[in-house]
Amino acid sequence: MERIKSVLFKDKHQTRLFCAFALVLILMAILVPDKFFTVRNFQSMATQFPELGFLTIAAALVLITGGIDLSVCGTAVLSGIVAARIMDSNGSSEAGLGVVVGAVAAALLVGLCCGVLNAILVARFGIAPMLATLGTYNLYVGLGIVITEGSAISKFPETFLAIGNGKVLGIPVPALLFVLAIAILGWFLSRTKLGYKLFVFGTNSTASYYSGIHNTKVLFTTYVVGGIVCSLAGLIMFSRTNSAKADFGSSYGLQALLVALLGGVGASGGSGKASGLLLSIITLQFISSGFNLLHVSSFMKDLIWGALLVLIMVLNVVDFKKLRRKTKKAAA
């Protein structure tokens, strides 16, 4: 209990996020309890959020280094499309297990290569991460379009579709994969040497260089791991929808950044927690599913997400106690 308390309340941002989460739950309990709290609803939510969740993890890793990665979605799309193309030209929906395994491996490899290219541009050429990934985002999506020649690839084998649609003990596979990933991320950030180096580098890269930390290595690891995580998102995305198209989820890239920032990853680098990311993505999924059940325009979701981000940022910066004291003084 003490532990939970300390996790939730030591960090003000986390506390506010948790309040938002609780508020959404309570609202749902009052407004649509019979529709919201059903196994089916939870199953459908658990299938939907992981793809954005994986992109969020990748975006968060780069944010912690003090950079901004705009290319996460591009990496996901490109690696997913490479897998789709391999399956498509090797039997389409009739492709055997071997082909699927090969396609998935190729997708992960593409993700890795995308990460390496990002890292080369940032670490070797010294390009500001935002610009470098702005370029690679266009490049990756562009290559995706070239491979698909602008159209969609669909009809994947059953074994591949299981990644995005299968269930184990009633829990959708994407959710299981995501929870596993978050657990690994949490362990990585708070219990490993590399996690420590990531934070220290993100706080002050000059000082980490002068402390003997291999900055280039840290950057390469981050972008490569990020790239692989993105390719997982791509696989899940195309498996779930049974179709691969280059402009799929083009808004996901900025959304992933939004979720990560909302989850308490600092934009200036050097801070962030896995638990914050989990809380943030689940809260946002609850909001969009809730709106769906309430038959509110699905675009309301955008509005609320944006407002929530700005609101929490303002709360983090503005000290309202001080403000109140000031107004009281003025009144007296």
Added chain:
Amino acid sequence: MGAPFLEIRNCSINFGGVKALQNVDFSIEAGQAYCLMGENGSGKSTLIKIISGVYTATSGEMILDGKHYTNITPKQAIEAGVQVIYQDFSVFPNLTVAENIAISGIMSGKKKTVDRKKMREVAAEALARINVDLPLDKRVEELPVAGKQLVAIARGIAQDAKLIIMDEPTTALTHKEILALYEIIDNLKKKGIALIFVSHKLEEVMQISERIAILRNGQKVLDDSIENFDVNSVAYYMTGREVPDVPYELVEVPEGTAPILELEGLTMKDKFEDITLSLYPKEVLGITGQLGCGRTELAQALFGIGEYTGTVKLNGEVVEIKTVQDALRLKIGYVPEDRLSEGLFLTRSLSDNLAAASIDDLADGIRLDYKKVEDTGRQWVEDLKIVIGDILDPASSLSGGNQQRIVLAKWLATNPRLLILNCPTVGVDVGSKSQIHEIVKDLARKGIGVIVISDDIGEVMSLCSRVLVMKKGRIVRQTNRTEMTVSQLEDYLTKEE
């Protein structure tokens, strides 16, 4: 002389219950140069911020050029002729010299448009008044540090400054540039401009100001003419106690002792050339020279930064130091010059800061136990008597002296064979300075090879057993401390070959 240009009466200011200044009186006449001294947190920067209108005093009044103010705004202060030249000079790197100098005039004038010809005239005139010549169309980022400072001074002049406040004006300048600055300061005084300096360097204070005011814990403890002081008494007033200044004992190196470090013909293109030296156990080797003489590059080369040719022997063994990681493996430590940007992770905990260089030893494979990191950190804090709140507090919560000790401890945690300290006490107050010196002396006594790079002559003379003077990338003099006086060393530094 006439009425003072600036008079502050009975000024106090509180920050959330903390009395940052208590009943301070201060006055300065036109053409006078004052030095404001005090340790970090003594209230000197607060006083300056009150004069320049950034802070509003809780009580007291200020008379500026005959006008009374109770809460002056920054704009009023500028209009009354107060100009502050900050340590970072507050120039705009992306704009030209002319625009930087004329900027305040442009911004406070009535016209909404910018007349470039007029701007250049204003700038040229201001530069002429301090007798310096700078390329008007060059971007300020392309100027050396001294040039940036001159731009800042010229900007003040262009604004008809009557009182110029300079915060640590000489920290980034070479000796020659400092002498040039003194000349400009003399010139300004003759023109009837009042000057206030904030400085840590006692020697320079003695040269440029007529009076000294010393603050301690928010109170003015002393205000007197400069002749009545010497270095020791100033230090006493600043800290409120006697600061011991015991030079490092000289150790005879017995015949045949193997040196810890030997350099032979070390060269880095355009930076330094043919450096040959050796460092023996229990010795503190000082390397001094003007800014830009290659001293920092030499130190960094030994730490794996930059490409060199020549041989480096560590404990008699030839080693190659190509990267910082190589240096770390060879147990060479480097305390960088700029502790804020190069040494510390300001927002991270003290324990994280202390662990940064020894993290590979602290970790168990890829796993890292943060409890162990904290415990190790606490041990170092205790060993070096660093004053902290909690080990998990951010590094930004400490004073300069304690921060520097954290950086030192970070390297001690790697159990180094050789430790290179680059200007270890820049911006550190007198009390902490001597404590840091004691730590360094102790290291040398334990047999760790210590190289201190510094342009603080007092520091070199007190801390080092042997002194090398570098000039234009070469070692031009190598002597034992006892064979040289302070003024001789000064001569070596400034003399043109």
Added chain:
Amino acid sequence: MNSTMKKIVKSNEFFMFAIILVMFCIFGIINPAFFSVANLFDLSRSMVETGILALGVQVVMISGGIDLSFMAIAVFAMHTVSKYMGMYWNDAPFILLVLMGAVIGLVLGLFNSLFIAKFKLPPFIVTLGTTNIFKGLCLVFIGSRQINNIPASMIDFSKTNLISVQAEQGMANLHIGVLILVVLALLTSYMLNKTRLGRSIYCVGGSEASAQRVGLNTVAILAFCYAFLGAIAGMTGVMHASFQRMSNPFDMIGGELTVIAAVTIGGPRVGGGYGSTAGTMLGVLLLTMINNSLVMLKIPTFWQLAVTGMIIILGTIMQIYRYKRSLKNA
């Protein structure tokens, strides 16, 4: 004189200009139709929207910030003006519609400034959030359906040409929008170089702390930058609907990164304080030229995005390389 020449030759703008000239020649040699009046007019027409937006984005980037929300602002202004004016005052004059778009954009830009200039929140995060807010507001409260009933003057605008020349195949038309772009570019350039306000934007971008110390009102200056971009975006939104002869609220969004890329190629560094209108326009020209010419060069259009990506990457590498070299020489 000689030194002025040297300075010009060494400048980023000259470098960009040289590259564009070389590519221009290469394209023309591969396909002579590239040099035709019709193609050149078409190219200028394609620059209009990106170009005008880039003028606003560059001002924000010079101040050291970034704005992702301008496309959302443009769409909001476009859809609001198209819908309500189409419904209630179909024959309103075009200039009024554009001004309305500008005012709406200005207000939304000021909303951004509130958080960025006043609360000092990071501009990237704020505008990421407000992008969603503006988009959501527009789709939920203004409407999410395409509007075909837009004011008549907007449709007239799309048919207004500055010059019409008889070409081999039909008429070659230079659209009036090009004139608007040129006038706005000249005004922005004058504002940035010759006015106090413009110079203070460079000051804030160079060093915000220093700007405060010389007595500049940095809050007001930053507020102006985001409001300026907002107004520009609002205007562009109305023009976009005019060009398309309809208002589709899902248009434009997603294109913000392309505009930022064009501005970036043109010179401003991420930290702020650098950049010029000439450079920005050259950046826009370069990107537009390449994107427009793929067809003429017989490269399948689906290569467009990949080529854009490569241009951005090569452009930034080149810039860094040149910057490092200039520091070395100094």
